[in-house]
Amino acid sequence: MTDDTLPKDVRPENSMRIGQAPRTMSEAMRKLIWIVPWLVFLGSPVSDLTTGHHATTAVVLGWVALVTFTTVYLTLVFRNMGRALPDRAVLALVVLLGTLAVVLCLTLGDAWIGLFVYVSVTCGATLPLRTAYWAIGANALAMLLVGLRVGGVDWSLLLIVVLLGFAMTGVKQLVRTTVELRKARATVAQLAANEERLRLARDLHDLLGHSLSLITLKSELAGRMLPDHPDKAAQQVADIEQVSRQALVDVREAVTGYRRPRLSAELAGAQVALTAAQVVAEVPVEPDLTGVPDESEAALAWALREAVTNVVRHSGASRCTVELLTRQTLDGRVLELTVEDNGSGGSGKAPGNGLTGLTERLEKAGGALDAGRLKHGFRLVARVPVDASATVGSGA
Numbered sequence: 001m002t003d004d005t006l007p008k009d010v011r012p013e014n015s016m017r018i019g020q021a022p023r024t025m026s027e028a029m030r031k032l033i034w035i036v037p038w039l040v041f042l043g044s045p046v047s048d049l050t051t052g053h054h055a056t057t058a059v060v061l062g063w064v065a066l067v068t069f070t071t072v073y074l075t076l077v078f079r080n081m082g083r084a085l086p087d088r089a090v091l092a093l094v095v096l097l098g099t100l101a102v103v104l105c106l107t108l109g110d111a112w113i114g115l116f117v118y119v120s121v122t123c124g125a126t127l128p129l130r131t132a133y134w135a136i137g138a139n140a141l142a143m144l145l146v147g148l149r150v151g152g153v154d155w156s157l158l159l160i161v162v163l164l165g166f167a168m169t170g171v172k173q174l175v176r177t178t179v180e181l182r183k184a185r186a187t188v189a190q191l192a193a194n195e196e197r198l199r200l201a202r203d204l205h206d207l208l209g210h211s212l213s214l215i216t217l218k219s220e221l222a223g224r225m226l227p228d229h230p231d232k233a234a235q236q237v238a239d240i241e242q243v244s245r246q247a248l249v250d251v252r253e254a255v256t257g258y259r260r261p262r263l264s265a266e267l268a269g270a271q272v273a274l275t276a277a278q279v280v281a282e283v284p285v286e287p288d289l290t291g292v293p294d295e296s297e298a299a300l301a302w303a304l305r306e307a308v309t310n311v312v313r314h315s316g317a318s319r320c321t322v323e324l325l326t327r328q329t330l331d332g333r334v335l336e337l338t339v340e341d342n343g344s345g346g347s348g349k350a351p352g353n354g355l356t357g358l359t360e361r362l363e364k365a366g367g368a369l370d371a372g373r374l375k376h377g378f379r380l381v382a383r384v385p386v387d388a389s390a391t392v393g394s395g396a
Contacts, residue, residue, distance in 0.1 A: 038121070041114035042070065045104070048111035062108055069100045073118045076126050090126050097122055098139060102146055110150040113157065116143040120161045124168030136165035204251075211247035215240050263287060266301040267322070270308040274320050277312045279341075282321045292335055296384035299365040300324075300337045303382035306354045307339035315343025315378060326386060333386040334367070342377040358382075 048054075049062050072093050101115035116139055123135035140162050147153035222236035267283055274281035289297055304322070311320050320341040327334050359369045367384035 039070070041117045042066070044111045044114055045108075048108060054108065058108065062104070065100055065104055069097060069104075069115060069118070072097055073122055076122050094119070094122055094127065094135065098142065102142060105146045105150055110147065110152070113143065113147060113150070113154065116140075116146075116161050117157070117164060120165035121168050124165040125172050129169060129173070132165070132169050136162065136169075139165065208247060208251070211243050211250075214243050215247075218243070263289060263297050263301045263304065263324075266304045267324075270304055270322060273308055273312055279311065279317055280319045284322065284324050287324050288326070289335075292384075292386055293365075295365045296335060296367065296386065299362050299367055299384050300335060300382055302361055303337055303358055303369065303380070304339065306358050307380045307382075310354070310378075310380075311339070311341045311343065315341050317341035317343030317377065327383075331385070334383045335386050337382045338379065339381075340374070340377060340379040344378075 045062075045066055049059055049066070054062065076090065076093055076097075097115075097119045101112070101119050104112045104115060119139045120136050123132050123139060126132075127135055140158060143158060143161055144153055147158070218236045218240045222233045222240070225233040225236065264287060267285070267287065271281055271283045274283070308320075308322075311317055320339065323336075323338040323340075325336050325338075327336050355369070355371055362369050362382055362384065365384050367382060369383075370379075370381040372379065
C-alpha cells in the first residue's frame with residue numbers, strides 16, 4: 001500500500017502532524033511558541049541564581065543543572081507524545097528530572113520548588129496512563145516533603161502540580177487519538193481508491209471482454225476465408241467494424257460516467273479545500289439526493305466546485321456557508337445549492353468565464369444560476385430540477 005493515490009490534503013507528508021517531531025522550521029516554531037509560555041515557572045530559579053545569594057560554585061552548578069533540567073524537559077515534551085522514545089529512556093529521563101528537582105530544592109532553597117511542575121507535566125505527557133497516575137502522585141508527595149523541609153508548602157502550587165499532571169494525561173490521549181484518526185482517514189481514502197480501481201477494471205473487462213473476443217474470432221475467420229471466399233471475408237470485416245464501433249460507444253459512456261462529478265464527493269472536497277485555506281466552513285455532510293437525475297447532480301457538483309474555487313482564490317473570505325435544500329416550485333421540485341461567503345466578491349465587475357460556462361451547464365440540465373455581490377460578501381445560488389422528466393423536457 002502506497003500514498004501515491006491519496007489526495008494531497010490527506011497524505012501524511014502534506015499534513016500538519018500533531019504530537020510528532022517537527023519536520024520543518026515552521027512547524028518547530030509553532031510547537032515552540034506553544035511550549036515556551038509554560039517555562040514561566042523557571043523565572044524564580046533564574047532570579048535566585050542572578051541575585052548573588054549563593055557562592056560562585058553553587059551558581060555555576062545551579063546554571064548547569066537548570067540548563068540540563070530544561071533540555072531534558074523540552075526533549076521529552078517537545079517530541080515524545082506522537083513518536084515515543086524507548087520506554088527505558090523515557091523512564092530514565094523522568095527519574096533524572098525528579099532527582100534534579102529534589103536536589104536543587106534541598107540545596108538552593110524554596111525558589112526552585114516550581115521545578116516539580118515540569119516533572120508532573122512530563123509524567124503525564126510521556127508515561128503510560130497507569131504509571132503516570134502513580135508518578136504524578138509520587139511527585140506531588142515529594143514536593144510536599146521537600147516543601148516542608150525547605151520552609152513551607154505552597155498549597156496552590158501543589159494543586160497546580162497535581163492538576164497539570166492529570167490534564168497532560170488527557171492531552172496525550174487526545175493527541176494520540178488525533179494521530180490515529182488521521183491514519184485511519186488516510187487508510188479509508190486508500191481503500192476507496194483501490195476499490196474504485198478494481199471497479200473500473202471490472203467494468204472495462206465486462207465492456208470489452210466479449211467485444212474483443214468476438215473481434216479476434218471474426219478476424220481469424222476473415223483471414224481463413226480471404227483467399228477463397230472474399231465475399232464472406234468482407235462480411236466478417238463488416239461485422240468486426242460494427243462490433244468495434246459498439247465497443248467504442250460503450251467505452252465512451254463508461255468514461256463519461258466515471259468523469260461525471262458526484263455532489264457528495266464535491267462537498268467533502270469543499271470542506272477540505274476551505275479548511276486548508278483557513279476559511280471557517282459550514283458544509284452539509286450527507287446530502288439527500290433521492291430521485292435526483294445524474295445530469296442535475298453533476299451540474300450542481302460543477303457549480304459547487306466553481307464557487308469554492310472562487311472563494312479560495314479570489315474572495316479573501318474568512319467564512320463560507322454551503323446549503324443544499326429541496327424546494328417545491330410551480331414548475332416542480334428543484335434542488336437548490338447556495339454558497340455564501342463574507343469576502344470581497346472578486347475583482348471583476350462582469351461575470352467571468354467560469355460563471356458563464358457554469359450558467360450554460362446548468363441551463364443544459366434545466367436549471368438556473370443566480371450569482372451576485374452582497375453588502376459583505378458574495379452569494380451563488382444554483383438550481384436544478386429534481387424530476388427526471390423536467391430535466392429531459394427542458395433539454396428538448
